[in-house]
Amino acid sequence: MYLRMFKVITGEWERLWSTMARAADRLDAIREAHSLQSQSKNTDRMEDYLEVIYELIKKKGYATTVDISKHLSVSSPSVTKMLQKLDESGHLNYEKYRGIVLTEKGSEVAEGMHDKHNLLVEFLRMIGVKEEIANRDAEGIEHHLHPETLKKLTDFVRTAKKVRPR
Amino acid sequence: MYLRMFKVITGEWERLWSTMARAADRLDAIREAHSLQSQSKNTDRMEDYLEVIYELIKKKGYATTVDISKHLSVSSPSVTKMLQKLDESGHLNYEKYRGIVLTEKGSEVAEGMHDKHNLLVEFLRMIGVKEEIANRDAEGIEHHLHPETLKKLTDFVRTAKKVRPR
DNA sequence: TTTTAAGTTTAGCCCAAGCTAACAAACATA
DNA sequence: TATGTTTGTTAGCTTGGGCTAAACTTAAAA
Numbered sequence: 001m002y003l004r005m006f007k008v009i010t011g012e013w014e015r016l017w018s019t020m021a022r023a024a025d026r027l028d029a030i031r032e033a034h035s036l037q038s039q040s041k042n043t044d045r046m047e048d049y050l051e052v053i054y055e056l057i058k059k060k061g062y063a064t065t066v067d068i069s070k071h072l073s074v075s076s077p078s079v080t081k082m083l084q085k086l087d088e089s090g091h092l093n094y095e096k097y098r099g100i101v102l103t104e105k106g107s108e109v110a111e112g113m114h115d116k117h118n119l120l121v122e123f124l125r126m127i128g129v130k131e132e133i134a135n136r137d138a139e140g141i142e143h144h145l146h147p148e149t150l151k152k153l154t155d156f157v158r159t160a161k162k163v164r165p166r
Numbered sequence: 167m168y169l170r171m172f173k174v175i176t177g178e179w180e181r182l183w184s185t186m187a188r189a190a191d192r193l194d195a196i197r198e199a200h201s202l203q204s205q206s207k208n209t210d211r212m213e214d215y216l217e218v219i220y221e222l223i224k225k226k227g228y229a230t231t232v233d234i235s236k237h238l239s240v241s242s243p244s245v246t247k248m249l250q251k252l253d254e255s256g257h258l259n260y261e262k263y264r265g266i267v268l269t270e271k272g273s274e275v276a277e278g279m280h281d282k283h284n285l286l287v288e289f290l291r292m293i294g295v296k297e298e299i300a301n302r303d304a305e306g307i308e309h310h311l312h313p314e315t316l317k318k319l320t321d322f323v324r325t326a327k328k329v330r331p332r
Numbered sequence: 333t334t335t336t337a338a339g340t341t342t343a344g345c346c347c348a349a350g351c352t353a354a355c356a357a358a359c360a361t362a
Numbered sequence: 363t364a365t366g367t368t369t370g371t372t373a374g375c376t377t378g379g380g381c382t383a384a385a386c387t388t389a390a391a392a
Binding site: 246 | 339343
Binding site: 333334335336337338339340341342343344345346347348349350351352353354355356357358359360361362 | 363364365366367368369370371372373374375376377378379380381382383384385386387388389390391392
């Protein structure tokens with residue numbers, strides 16, 4: 001297990017290094033950054049995967065194919081495929097048979113989902129929805145919230161907590 | 167290659183066979199047939215279509231392909247295809263080049279969506295989200311609500327209206 | 333009544349995301 | 363260290379929903 005982690009970290013570093021070397025060598029750095037940036041077409045599903053990967057890593061330090069597949073009720077080949085896609089899109093670094101590391105970009109997306117999720121669950125709990133259902137529903141909802149809605153909901157929850165503290 | 171195919175086909179066939187054997191053996195046949203018939207697996211997208219069709223009919227008395235396509239930002243062939251599917255699934259009666267009539271089943275689904283939509287918009291407006299955004303978000307959310315959540319949200323909105331009437 | 337324009341449908345394609353079967357790598361244990 | 367088990371990946375297929383181009387209907391105008 002430690003071996004696994006060590007390899008992952010090492011691999012990560014090597015990749016980073018070679019990337020930097022290439023970039024420095026030529027002037028592609030700019031174009032590369034740009035293309036990476038504009039290449040961001042997240043689908044809902046990608047967000048789902050990122051979120052569970054993020055949670056798993058937070059909880060256990062790493063995320064395995066099987067774990068991910070279980071949390072999303074999906075087969076492992078589906079997970080592998082999505083991992084490749086997420087690596088491709090720069091949300092994480094994936095080395096096959098080795099492991100996964102979220103990139104900055106990936107973490108941001110994941111954290112965003114995480115926060116929305118929490119907010120929603122908190123709200124739903126407030127109005128009396130049972131934990132489990134709150135979680136399920138939050139999952140369904142969290143993709144479709146306009147920033148304004150998010151803001152207003154946050155405010156609402158905050159003030160509601162003040163008014164009627166639990 | 168052929169060997170592979172052979173294996174695949176064989177595997178498939180064996181599975182089918184064992185399935186049938188099981189079914190025939192006991193009385194599952196009925197349940198199985200039933201499950202096939204009531205294969206009413208509404209997808210989110212079907213619900214979207216039904217909802218706008220319902221609204222259009224309510225407003226103008228009929229719903230044309232183009233109108234539907236506009237409201238869903240979708241091409242007309244896509245609409246046609248979905249209409250066929252909805253006819254197939256018994257949600258509406260569709261006569262090509264002629265028109266659409268929602269069936270009982272279709273109306274029920276549509277009204278359900280309609281109600282959820284209203285509820286959500288009402289809530290979002292309450293916490294200060296702008297009409298337009300409320301509508302957009304409601305659309306995204308309405309598919310994923312557990313009955314309990316729905317209930318609780320309804321209660322919440324109702325009591326909130328009493329406490330602080332507008 | 334013929335011609336044309338608008339609206340609708342069919343044909344045939346694409347893509348995301350899923351699945352199973354088969355294969356490969358990594359890990360654990362004898 | 364050889365080997366069996368667990369875990370992960372590749373190949374190849376399926377399905378839903380979308381699109382464009384081309385064909386067809388219907389309705390309106392000439």
